[in-house]
Amino acid sequence: MGWENYIPDDIQKLYEIHEFNHAAAILVHEFPEEFAELCAALRQFKFTEQDVKDKGGSESQIPKKFSLILRPLNWIEETLEVKRVVNNVEVKENTHLIDYVKGRVALDLEWNSKDQTFDRDLYAFRAFFEYDRISVGILITRSNELDPWFKSLGSYTETDGKVKKYSAKYGASTTHMGKLLSRLKGGRHGGCPILVFGIQTKSLLIKNNI
Numbered sequence: 001m002g003w004e005n006y007i008p009d010d011i012q013k014l015y016e017i018h019e020f021n022h023a024a025a026i027l028v029h030e031f032p033e034e035f036a037e038l039c040a041a042l043r044q045f046k047f048t049e050q051d052v053k054d055k056g057g058s059e060s061q062i063p064k065k066f067s068l069i070l071r072p073l074n075w076i077e078e079t080l081e082v083k084r085v086v087n088n089v090e091v092k093e094n095t096h097l098i099d100y101v102k103g104r105v106a107l108d109l110e111w112n113s114k115d116q117t118f119d120r121d122l123y124a125f126r127a128f129f130e131y132d133r134i135s136v137g138i139l140i141t142r143s144n145e146l147d148p149w150f151k152s153l154g155s156y157t158e159t160d161g162k163v164k165k166y167s168a169k170y171g172a173s174t175t176h177m178g179k180l181l182s183r184l185k186g187g188r189h190g191g192c193p194i195l196v197f198g199i200q201t202k203s204l205l206i207k208n209n210i
Helices: 011-013 025-029 034-046 049-053 060-075 117-130 144-151 168-169 177-185
Strands: 015-021 076-086 091-101 104-112 137-143 154-157 162-167 194-199
Touching: 011 034, 015 025, 015 177, 025 137, 025 194, 034 060, 034 104, 049 060, 049 168, 060 091, 060 104, 060 194, 076 117, 076 144, 076 162, 091 117, 104 117, 117 137, 117 177, 137 177, 144 168, 144 194, 177 194
Parallel strands: 104 137, 137 194
Antiparallel strands: 015 194, 076 091, 091 104, 154 162
């Protein structure tokens, strides 16, 4: 059975969803508490037009909104250090970081970073999985369904007087579903089961339509 048999209908309507290596079945059957908290967070999450127009990167409100939901539920940041030793001499050390981990479930959110950030995330998921620290990974990013809406937002004037379109902030080289799926289909996650949710306009908070 595919993910459609495991993800609640209301969440299927809100998000673009993809899975790799039977991630949904593993999450539902092996980690029901984490799955229930994930579903609650996805239902609770809403974003506004102002969130999109504000500065991006670490200043964006959208990742912060997920943190406000998940951190109180003990989804914590975790680091994995891997050292390679040859003849008692350390020759290499790698450090992998995942933003949200609870038990054996990992989650990362990429709203509008450079698209190479996906490589870091998938490499981290793969390392955590291969060293038996997690059983499944979840990635949340923005769906390309948002692209026409970004274009409808018009332009803004920067402090130096230059006029730019809001859609330019969410260009082809940033993190979005298209960039993520190409990497997953190329196998960059290794054998780690991955469940993906794409944020769509259906999570947009509109006045008098919450």
